[in-house]
Amino acid sequence: MAQQYYHTVTFGCQMNERDTETIAGMCEEMGYTNVDSVEDSDLIIINTCCVRESAENRTLGHIGNLKRLKDKNPDLVIAVCGCMVQQEQAAETLLKRAPHLDILFGTHNLHQLPKLVAHVKETGKSVIDVWQSEGEIVEHLPTRREGKLKAFVTIMYGCNNFCTYCIVPYVRGRERSRKTEDIVAEVTRLAEAGFLEVTLLGQNVNSYGKDLPGEVDFADLLLAVNDVPGIERIRFTTSHPRDLSDKMILAVAQGSKICEHFHLPVQAGSNRILTKMNRGYTREYYLERAAKVRELAPGAAISTDLIVGFPGEREEDFADTLDLVQKVEFDAAYTFLYSPRSGTPAAEMQEQLSAEVKKDRLRRLMDLQNEISLRSNQKLLGKVVEVLVEGESKTDKDKLSGRTRTNELVVFPGPKSLQGKLVPVKIVEAGTWTLVGELVSFQA
Numbered sequence: 001m002a003q004q005y006y007h008t009v010t011f012g013c014q015m016n017e018r019d020t021e022t023i024a025g026m027c028e029e030m031g032y033t034n035v036d037s038v039e040d041s042d043l044i045i046i047n048t049c050c051v052r053e054s055a056e057n058r059t060l061g062h063i064g065n066l067k068r069l070k071d072k073n074p075d076l077v078i079a080v081c082g083c084m085v086q087q088e089q090a091a092e093t094l095l096k097r098a099p100h101l102d103i104l105f106g107t108h109n110l111h112q113l114p115k116l117v118a119h120v121k122e123t124g125k126s127v128i129d130v131w132q133s134e135g136e137i138v139e140h141l142p143t144r145r146e147g148k149l150k151a152f153v154t155i156m157y158g159c160n161n162f163c164t165y166c167i168v169p170y171v172r173g174r175e176r177s178r179k180t181e182d183i184v185a186e187v188t189r190l191a192e193a194g195f196l197e198v199t200l201l202g203q204n205v206n207s208y209g210k211d212l213p214g215e216v217d218f219a220d221l222l223l224a225v226n227d228v229p230g231i232e233r234i235r236f237t238t239s240h241p242r243d244l245s246d247k248m249i250l251a252v253a254q255g256s257k258i259c260e261h262f263h264l265p266v267q268a269g270s271n272r273i274l275t276k277m278n279r280g281y282t283r284e285y286y287l288e289r290a291a292k293v294r295e296l297a298p299g300a301a302i303s304t305d306l307i308v309g310f311p312g313e314r315e316e317d318f319a320d321t322l323d324l325v326q327k328v329e330f331d332a333a334y335t336f337l338y339s340p341r342s343g344t345p346a347a348e349m350q351e352q353l354s355a356e357v358k359k360d361r362l363r364r365l366m367d368l369q370n371e372i373s374l375r376s377n378q379k380l381l382g383k384v385v386e387v388l389v390e391g392e393s394k395t396d397k398d399k400l401s402g403r404t405r406t407n408e409l410v411v412f413p414g415p416k417s418l419q420g421k422l423v424p425v426k427i428v429e430a431g432t433w434t435l436v437g438e439l440v441s442f443q444a
């Protein structure tokens with residue numbers, strides 16, 4: 001039989017990227033080989049995101065473009081999965097709109113892809129299979145990893161928080177934690193395959209273990225992963241501020257391989273808006289947790305996410321956000337304009353703000369944060385930091401780039417042979433987003 005090829009397209013977050021690695025692993029187990037172009041594919045899988053409507057629109061455009069390939073090659077199998085498909089009635093609507101699709105499956109039954117592909121090949125008919133509830137976590141699925149140095153490891157699925165702007169709990173279900181031994185076994189396999197860095201993934205890693213029998217929590221998991229020989233760096237995302245315990249901060253300070261970087265999305269600095277967002281904490285609580293990080297893990301970086309222009313946000317609420325940003329002095333912040341996501345309570349709220357107001361506030365917030373990020377980077381001038389070399393710099397092919405333990409991007413001249421190594425680099429220039437360094441002599 002002639003060689004068959006598969007191609008994957010991923011929209012959205014790191015969880016989706018990790019799921020696509022499993023999809024790729026299953027495709028290879030079915031005998032398909034990866035190919036870069038859709039034109040040469042026999043099986044195309046699109047892993048979708050629905051967090052923003054703009055991502056959905058891009059996905060729909062992509063799906064529409066595939067029709068001409070299906071017209072040319074009726075044996076081509078096109079599958080769509082992920083969060084967009086998991087929404088109520090979305091699969092049926094999508095198939096009506098794009099009848100050239102063969103398989104639509106949801107976030108809870110990824111592992112069924114081989115069965116669904118076999119079904120389509122046997123019957124020639126499209127199939128929709130979207131589970132409404134989560135089911136058991138399926139372990140030991142095959143995986144094709146992207147890269148050889150850094151890997152994502154999903155430690156839990158779903159979210160219990162129901163922030164009013166967010167669709168995730170509706171499409172990813174409730175929190176389910178993987179067993180510690182399964183996670184440690186996966187990290188051990190990655191270490192044996194030569195990976196140096198793992199990022200532990202979950203919508204809210206700080207509530208890891210709450211659904212497991214016994215007393216295990218995220219701090220225990222971090223320290224268990226810290227003991228895996230061969231792994232040099234451990235990162236984690238995302239930490240919900242409400243569930244950030246002292247024990248977890250101390251684990252970061254204590255574990256020699258755990259990177260001192262907390263990504264703690266605050267979203268807003270006004271108590272009125274935090275309540276409307278259903279975030280489950282106040283600005284005072286957040287400021288206290290950030291101070292605790294500075295106290296128990298000195299030198300740790302704190303980054304955040306901020307949403308500007310949430311429904312009903314007044315100028316004084318926005319001033320509270322600016323004030324909180326000034327007080328915490330985030331090392332980095334990802335700033336977003338609020339955009340209504342249908343299917344969430346916030347999309348139905350009164351007092352949606354105009355685009356002009358939102359854009360103006362976003363600009364003012366970014367100006368402030370850029371100043372703070374620059375100041376934070378300037379503190380590293382003259383210091384020697386450990387950098388994990390990822391490869392040549394995207395902006396200057398003659399230089400190498402990598403990240404510090406606290407997640408700053410560093411660019412510096414050096415031989416390509418250093419790729420995949422941890423090297424000491426002295427910081428000689430500091431910009432808002434990038435540091436420039438010089439290699440310090442060391443024993444490889």
Ligand code: SF4
Nearest residue numbers: 159161162163166168
């Ligand atoms: S914590 Fe809130 S923002 Fe994060 S995934 Fe859960 S509902 Fe969405």
